Amino acid sequence: MRITKHPEERKQEILETALGLFEEKGIQKTSMNDIAETMGVAKGLIYYYFRSKEELVEAVVESFSEGVEKEIKMLLSTEGLSFHRRLGQVVKVFFLSIQEHPALMSITPKNPGLFELVKTSLSELALRHAKVLLQKGVEEGYLNLQYPEYMLKILIHGIADLYVEGVVDPKVHCTLIEEALGLSTGTLLKEF
Template sequence: MRISKEPEERKQEILETAMQLFAEKGYEKTSISDIAKKIGVAQGLCYRYFPSKDILFQTAINEYADILVNKLKLKNSVKQVSIKDMITHMEVLSENANDIYYDTFHNEKNKTFHDLLFLSVCQKLVPIVAKLIENGNATGELHVSDIESYANFCVYGQLGILADETLSSEEKNKKIKAVLFDLFNL
């Protein structure tokens, strides 16, 4: 008997099943056929929602990046706190092992996935950080002439520290905050 589901529910099911299989088997060894078989649907149904495995994966990256950016809660603090307070209390790392796609992005077979996720999160953060800097300029807390360059540097400049596997989460957090305080003369 065929089980009918709402389109968004089916799309999410395909996405989550794909990410589970990518974590188990690796991206290269997982096919759309494998995903359809695991769910118990026709392969064509998967293609209706995702025309290719690459598009399916890009959708997962974007979804997970949105989740991580939202967990940082920067959007809500854009006008509410000073830059100094925001940096002091910010969580540099927002991922944890209970996140929906954590296993896929932290699987040794999928190292490239994590790098792509980093870049997607950065792309989503730059406009938020630019707005924070703009507000800091407006309040007189900051005096930044090239807001976009500073925003890009603040976000993308963290990648080297975040990718350093010799540092603990606490050490990464401390180093990034120190750099930001120095950068903004706070």
Template sequence: MRITKEYDERKNEILNAAEKLFDGKGYEKCTINDILKEVGIAKGTFYYYFKSKEEVVDAIVSRYKEVVVSRAEKILKNDNINPEEKLMHVFMAMRIKEEVNSDILDDMHKTENALLHQKALNQIVTAMAPILVKVIEEGIEKKVWSCRYPLQYMQIFLAASLTLTDEGIFELDADSQMKVLAALISTLEKMLDVPEDSFMKLFMQNLG
């Protein structure tokens, strides 16, 4: 048990140092030697935990993903809310700025950190789509909505919404942001074959 704890502590120490360096220097400019100096470890120690700098990025992104997945799974198990509310709450669970280093999240948007951003998008879509499918299937079972391609529609919706609402990719004014949000909600309504504006009020309540 003690060995496992020490392993996890040292691994997190390396990840924390890497996050700090990626924030300050950018992913591309940061080297493994920079991480070694920041943590105060030998190269052999680093390679005991990680095979490459890219593997460090994967681990950092996984920490973000775990925050989102943990929150979403709690919502999924909540039997006190209906499928519509559950769906909205799961989408809102992806807002992780309060739980993780906001500087790192902002840094993902820099051109030199495109890989970090791409990996984050990939991991979130891959992890969250199956969770959303369970909500969709619950709604289908309760005859709240219908959906012909639950997994594929959720993958499309996640990829579109995470990209189009990302201020680091698209610089939109407030009016344009609201129009994109309205279009995304309309798209979701069509995917689930529910009446127009069924989700808008619920979305706005959750955004507050």
């Protein structure tokens, strides 16, 4: 008997399987056929939802970003967290998400655009949510920034560039964020 799944459920299953295989084999070495075989379905089903591997990779990145955003929104809406704790937790979510999915952060000569896609997606996400958090920090007197939005852009893009250069230690990034925002040393690292 043939099992029919709801289209959104099937699409999510494809995305999760693809991400798992990307992590296991690498994006370049994972084919649409590998995904279909792992799921036990015909390759045509994968192509029904995604016209190409590139489209599937973009959807995996989008799904990844949506998951990170969901965690960030939950943190930002949690009652009772201090400004410093909330900021530290947000930074932690970004770093753990990146560390847990190294295949999405890999740069390969055949596909340098993948890293740029992930970097842009996460940077936009960080700008959107951290902007609100920094503005609140200024309003509540935790931060003394004349231009919080510009400082945020410098921090996010600078951290992303450092990551590309191989600086992946969260301690370094947390220290730089603390120094740039005028926070006490170790404020953000408490969350790691």
